[in-house]
Each structure stands twice: as C-alpha cells, then as structure tokens.
Amino acid sequence: MPDDHFSAMRQSIIDGAPDTASSLAQQAVTSGVAPLDAINNGYVPGMHDVGEQFARGQMFLPDMMASAEAMRCAMAVLDPELKRLGTERPMAGVVVLGTTKGDIHEIGKILVGTLLTAHGFRVHDLGVDVSGEKFAAKARELEADIVGVSALLTTTMRNQKTVVEALEKDGLRTRVKIMVGGAPVTRRWAEEIGADGYAKDAMSAVALAQELMQQKLHTICDQNLSCSINR
C-alpha cells in the first residue's frame, strides 16, 4: 500500500473524521493490505500526533474525542478482518474503569476510557457510583492489569481509598495497578491512599497506564528471573 494511503489514514485520525477513517480502512481490506499494517502505519501514528498536539495545547478535548471516534470506526472495520486472518492487534492491557461510590459524574472517566481504547487498551467501564467491592470483583473476573477510579467531588474522592482497600482485601493488589483521577484529586492524595499513580487529565492517563504496564512487565520479569534463580 502506498505511503500516501497510510498518510491519509493518519490524517483522518488527526481530523477526527470517522467516515473517512472507516472508508480508508474498508479500502485497505479490499485491496489486501494487512490490517496490522494499516493500524500500525496509519491510524496509531495519527493518535500519537493527536496526543502530541494536545500536550502542546494545539488540540482540544472535543478534537481528541473526535479523533478517538475516528479510531473506533477504523477499528470496527479492521478488527473483524484481524480475527478472520487469525491475527490480533497487540493488546496494551486490560483496564477496569469507574466513578467512585456516591459519585455520578462520568465525563472525565468517559474521556479516559475512549483514549485508552484508542491506544489499544481493552477497557471495561463499570459506570458511576461503583463500590470498592464491584471494582475488585470485576478486576478479578477480567484479570485486569489496571483499575482506574474517578471522582469529581471532594466528598466522594475519599471513596477512592475504599477501592484500594477492596483490592487489597481480595488479594489482588500485587497483580492490579490502581490509578486515580478527577478534578479534586492530586498526586499527593494518590500517594496517601496507596494508589500507583495519578493522572491530571485524560491524555496523561494514557501515558500513566502505559507506564504502569511497563512497571507490571518489569515486576513479572523480575519474578520470573527470581524463580529461575531459585530453581
């Protein structure tokens, strides 16, 4: 496939144009382009550009939402093709997301979920007003890598701690990373409650999730190494 086609895919993401992104994906499938090539050379670089422009203050949240929607539309075409070919897009990690108990605000969480999905994470959104026990149960069921807990109110922010406690109680804490966010949340608060990270906005949440996955991989490698040595 010519580079200008990949370039058009990339641009469709930057422009936040779901119809174009979808139709370019369809063309790629029709012309026999490997779906993974389209993803890795076209659409993912587009999302990276969007992330960089957002970080520089040149793109805004509505632009990013549109880009994420364009990415979703492209993947809706490419995912079935990947399955048909018996290949898989490397999955960045499994994330369970939700807004904490007593809080029904979800705008920030939706943004985070959308961007994580666009960046290759498999996201399960538990919705709003979610108890610590529900977070823990879903994390166990899905063998989640990360639990993300949002809170918009100063009063409900304290319930983020109960999620950490519920995961500890369920013996999941060594396997599941916890990230927290929301308007009143600070890095200091995250440290105080024993979360693994804090993200100030949706784009930082993606970077944080990627970093937490790296940490997790290192931990697993270290454990494996330690097991081999002990053996």
Next chain:
Amino acid sequence: MRPKLELLDKPLIERILGEAFQLIEDPGVRVAPCVFDLLRSAGVTVKDGVARIPEALARRLIDLAPRGFCLYDRSGRPAVRYGGDDVHFDPGSSCLNILDPHTQQARPAMSADLVRFVQVAEKLPQFAAQSTAMVCNDVPQEIGDWYRLLLVLWYSEKPVVTGAFSAESLHTLLDLLAIEAGGREALRDHPRAVFDVCPSPPLNWSEFASQNLVDLARAGVPAEIVSMPLAGATAPVTLAGSVVQHAAECISGITIHQLAQPGSPIVWGGAPAIFDMRTGKTPMGAIETAMLDLACTQVGKYLGLPTHAYLVAGDGRVIDAQVEMESGMSAMLGALAGINMISGAGMLDFLACHSIEKLVIDAEAIASAQRLIEGIQPRSDSLAVAMFAQTGLHGDFLKLKETRVLFRKEQHFPSSVIDRGLSDVDGRALDILERARQRVDDLVASYERHPLPPERERELINFAEREAATSGLEGLPGILAPAYTKEPHLI
C-alpha cells in the same frame, strides 16, 4: 442610582425560559423514586424514572415560591435577606484541603482548621453568613456533614450556608439546628441556615437530592438549588445553552419542592462553570464562568425569585496575582448583578482548596464591591458650589466641616491587608501574603466565643456525643477533648 450589570435582554430571557420549560417536558427530567408519587399526584407523567413536567404546572408552582425570606442570626435577628437586589457574601463550602499559610502547600483540612476559619469569618463584616467551609479529615466521613455544622454553630452567631451529602444526614443537621433554635417550630419561624441541594447535570435529581428537596420543604427550612452545568461537558457548550439547562434544573427542583410544601422558601442558585477544553477542569475564575453565574441569576430575578451564585474563587494553586485577580473581578461582577448570596470566597485551585489568608484578602475585594454598589450619591444639597464658596480658589478642602463629616461615608478604609503605606515593618513593605497572615492572626486573637445558654449548649453537646459515638469518634475534635468529663474545655 445603584450601578447594575445585566447580560441578557428581555427577549433572550424569554427564549431561555421558553426552552427551559420545553426541556422539562421533553426530554423531561430524571427523578428519584421517592418523588414519583408526589409528581404523579400533580399530573406529571413519570416513566422509566423520567418526569415530564408541563409548563403550566411549573409556572403555577414557581408563583407559589416566596419572593424573599430572611435568615436569622443566633439571637433571632434577621441578618440575611434573600430577595430583590440585596447582596451578601459567604465563604465557599465543603472543601477537602486547606492551604498551609507558610508552605503554600495544600494539605487535608482538620477540625482545628475549620474552627480557625469560622473565627476569622465571624470577625469579618463582609461575610453576612458562614458556610460549612471544610470537610474535617480527622472526623469519620459518615458523620462529616453534621460535624461541620456543629463546629460552625458552636463558634459562630451568623447565619449559615450548609448542605447534606445524604438523605439521612440531613435529618441530623436539622436536629442540630432545632436544638440550637429551641425546637423545630422555632427553626421554621427563624431559620438560621439555608441548605444547598445539587441536581446532577444534565437534568437529574438524584435520590438524595430529590429527598433533600422534599424534606427541607416540609421542615420549612430554606433550600438553595445549586445547579452546576459544565458548558461543553455536562451541558451545551454555549453560555446561553447552559443557562437554559440551569433554568430547567432550577424549575424542575422548584416543582418538586413546592409540591412537597407550597410556599416553602427556595433559592434559584448555582455553581455553573465552563469546561476547559485543554484540561477538562472547571475554571471558577474564568470570565465565562462569571458570565454564566450572572446570566443564570438574571433569569431567576426575572421570575422574581431569590438568587445565589458561586463566585470570588480563583483557580491558581497558591495565593498569587492570578487567584486574586480572578476572585476580585468576580466579586465585583456578582455585586453589580445584585445576587442575594455569593458563595466561594477563600477558595482556590478549582474549589479544591481553602485558604484563611485568601479569605481575608477576598474580604477586601468584597468590601470594595460593596462600596461600588452603594454608588455615587449627592450627600449634600450643593454638590460642589457650596464648598467652593467657602474655600474659593485656595482649594483648602481638608479644613472644611463637610470634609470631616462626609469623608467616612464616601471612602471605604481597607484593613492592613491592603497596602496603602501603613504596613511597612522596619522600612520594608510586606507582601500580600505576609499582610494576610498578620491579619488572620490578629482576627483570631481578638475572637471571643459567645456561648449558647447553658442548657442548650449541654443539649447540643449531648446530642453530638451520642451521634459521634455511633461512628466510634471519641470526644468532639475542635470542641471537646476525648477525656471530656463535666465541663467543656476547648481544645
């Protein structure tokens, strides 16, 4: 003439109200099961948790809501009048953190911080009312709502802007107020507190908010709707669109409230904000946020209702020029708009942090705003000619009797927080934070608590100890040491 600022003309207000009435009927308003029967009994269709409120019914109920009411101080004197263009200020509410005055770092607020905050607010005449300003992190969360109010009632005589975060805790707060007032009837006749009740945007009255509206209406204690559309996120991106949503949330809240008890006092209030499209934050210091507040309250005034808004808060994380510019500007705008109760002073960092030092600085901005709305008055029969007749062209106005008589009416004299050359120490000009710290220390040092009548004080303590024991709290932080025996001693 009193200076006044309005952002909407009559045709636009009519359009806003027209669309708001349209919204409450279609798509309707999400309400909790606890008000289904109440709404249905008035002919409202409720299906799948969504109430479709007819305009005619809503208009009839708005007409039943009082045009004004008073909050009373501890002695029973009217101290805050909601209604018309009366303007009052109170500090922001329910903050989790406090800014350390020395490190300028936020840390969790404790009971002792709230006590100090209330003492300072009590001494500042700019604040007609107190608020339950901070969440006390040394008190179990499940009793936090009423505990904040207990500390304010203990240390203050001013009216209080408060609120409950659950349907259950509201009753404990009302019990506390009733003990202090001398019974539920006394509380109804002379309410000292107004309760913020928040719909969840867009157009959703949650279980506890719906229940709070009903319970407050029936208790005869004023409710203050705090609608919080976030323009572009949980509300239309346009300011006018968000004002429509705010109006729809207020009207639907008034409908529930007035159906529960017609004539019970209620306030058209809110904390609208824009949604920052770069950060997802809700900047309270943005000019568009202030414009939303002004426009929303103008719609409430058009309907003849008492009004409230959230202003005088800044978004920076330390006390600096940005925070004070934002706070000062919105204090001026709120006063010019004639908003009955303006909450938010003392707050910074997107309402996530309180600062006692900022509170005393904000008080100066508020004093200037209060002076501004007094306007320019003639003060004497001759504006200038009679004074010139005495001085001629010598211009010796300082000697005139009129000068001595009138300068105090004409000029507002700020405290030492404002640098007018009086605050130098050893020839060095102190910066604003140093001057604010000094002012806070002075106010706390001069604060004197006025106890309640002994039997009422005893009843309040007994009630609080009983309630606190249910959560395992020993003593009453900020009031009584854990080893309390017979006589209260401050800690």
